[in-house]
Amino acid sequence: MARITNHPILAIPQGQPFSFTFDGKPVEALPGEMISSALFAADIRVFGHHPKDGAPQGIFCANGQCSQCMVVADSVPVKACMTSATAGMVVEPMNGLPALPEVSENLQMGDTEIVDVDVLILGGGPAGMSAALELAESNVNVLLVDDKDRLGGKLVLQTHKFFGSISAVYAGTRGVDIGSKLADQVQQKKTVQVWLNSTALAIFSDGLVGIL
Template structure:
């Protein structure tokens, strides 16, 4: 597999070549790519093996929804398709269930802030963005949360043009373009907060 340098639709910026290790072997990738892309670039398809039967595991959903591409980075299990490659990173195969470090550095979260809202929307894909837009127009106080670094969900992976109604589903536009349109609409709402790179936890008492 070769690194893509030209694309008929997407702009491919120049990236710096960097070193990393996988299972002790020195490899090269490019700054900004995720670990799974760097491994594929080096013709590595198997990232680990399943605990139950030892079957090989590797890239599957490519969107952080499963754990098939888990690897160990500096002793911590991560999803290879979501974790950016860094200079000098030590990556290891994930064979069986990963083990967490016996001792972890405590995290000081400081004083917790209590925020009262009317609607919490989890997931900034097309459904979450549409719900935020509609409810936001009713002046409801909203927080939109997503664990990715950008708005759009799977739309940001789609370069094909959509079909159907131009007014309702933006027919004739690509998924990446629709993600930008919906993102701009929710970002313009004064009563909606957007939290990216965030995880939701429910605590019941």
């Protein structure tokens, strides 16, 4: 087992363990744990193989920027380091390129909603959150969209203490805590809507932005 049980800075997830399967074998996970963390804890290092040369692939950047840790979870290609494990999830190695799922000939599009806002911000990292906070001070209606399950961007990965100005950039505060502070401030602004787990797909010629 390779699970961290004690960390000097971060809280370790607690809760009742559950299981999912990887390549047909049971794997134990904890609530809130990413697929990659659970696989590492089970001493699984190879998550799949490259489509060109068959080279083994697994954790590389560990922050969602590359695709080295891609797996197929419940028939959907996902990044293992950014996807939470869930009870009963069926995870398969990504060997080669993922196959497209079968689509019914009678596929029906769901209802779409048009949301009218003054400013759309794509990305809920420190820049996106700071922009939303500044706009909120002028009562500008803002929609802040991020494809992750929480605001913070790269701040959620940074455990070191920042330097510089205390008032301007929270000097002396750890990045993870700065991310939480900014996220709390954003959530309190009445003129700011936040959409998490949402991806901007396209910007159309009529000014609309497609968000899934």
